[in-house]
Structures are given as structure tokens and as C-alpha cells.
Amino acid sequence: xxxxxxxxxxxxxxxxxxxxxxxxxxxxxxxxAIGWFRQAPGKGREAVSCISSSTGSTNYADxxxxxFTISRDYAKNTVYLQMGSLKPEDTAVYYCAAGWLQFGLxxxxxxxxxxxxxGTQVTVSS
Numbered sequence: 001x002x003x004x005x006x007x008x009x010x011x012x013x014x015x016x017x018x019x020x021x022x023x024x025x026x027x028x029x030x031x032x033a034i035g036w037f038r039q040a041p042g043k044g045r046e047a048v049s050c051i052s053s054s055t056g057s058t059n060y061a062d063x064x065x066x067x068f069t070i071s072r073d074y075a076k077n078t079v080y081l082q083m084g085s086l087k088p089e090d091t092a093v094y095y096c097a098a099g100w101l102q103f104g105l106x107x108x109x110x111x112x113x114x115x116x117x118x119g120t121q122v123t124v125s126s
Contacts, residue, residue, distance in 0.1 A: 002026035009120030020081040022096030029053040033099040033106035034079040038092035050106035086124045093119040
């Protein structure tokens with residue numbers, strides 16, 4: 001059974017850091033895109049970042065460029081999202097998702113992702 005499980009969320013002060021993990025089971029990371037999305041209260045789902053398992057190429061939303069880094073660990077079948085310089089507007093439930101590559105690259109379009117985790121809460125507040 002294909003499954004994605006996020007962890008690592010929590011409460012952090014502005015300017016702080018957190019590392020989220022997405023452990024995948026039921027399939028390998030080969031030839032897959034893994035994306036991170038978030039949804040704040042009262043707002044729609046927003047793409048954050050994605051990584052291509054075949055090329056290692058990454059993509060970031062403008063709002064997180066230079067602050068967040070996505071990476072993968074094949075041995076652990078895990079994708080990480082290292083978040084730094086966190087702001088209150090980063091507060092949201094963060095979801096990871098598995099999708100399909102387009103010409104070896106990942107996309108930030110949620111429509112390309114067909115399996116989703118249950119989410120982990122990130123709260124940035126003093």
C-alpha cells in the first residue's frame with residue numbers, strides 16, 4: 001500500500017528553523033516527483049517545493065526561495081524539507097505528495113500529484 005507520512009512539524013519562533021520529513025512506503029522514490037505543499041487557515045493549498053527522484057532537480061515557490069531546501073535520501077526512502085528564516089506567514093499544515101515527472105522534472109502543480117500524506121502542522125509565532 002502506497003503511503004506518505006510527514007513528521008517534524010511544531011512551534012518555532014520567527015527566524016527559527018525546522019526540518020520536515022516525508023517517509024514513503026509502498027513504492028520507491030525512483031522516477032517520482034515528491035512535492036511539499038502547505039495550507040494555511042482560510043487559504044487554498046500552496047505549492048512549496050518539489051524534487052525529481054531521477055535527476056535530483058528541484059523547484060521552489062518564490063515565497064520560500066533562499067530559505068527552504070528540499071533533499072532526498074534514497075536509503076531511507078525519505079524526502080526532507082529544511083526550513084530556515086521562518087516567518088509567521090509560513091504557518092500552515094504542510095503536506096508531502098507523490099507525483100509524476102514531466103520530462104524528468106518535477107512540477108509545482110498539485111494536479112500532477114496523486115498520493116498525499118496526512119500533513120504536519122508548522123506554527124511560527126513568538
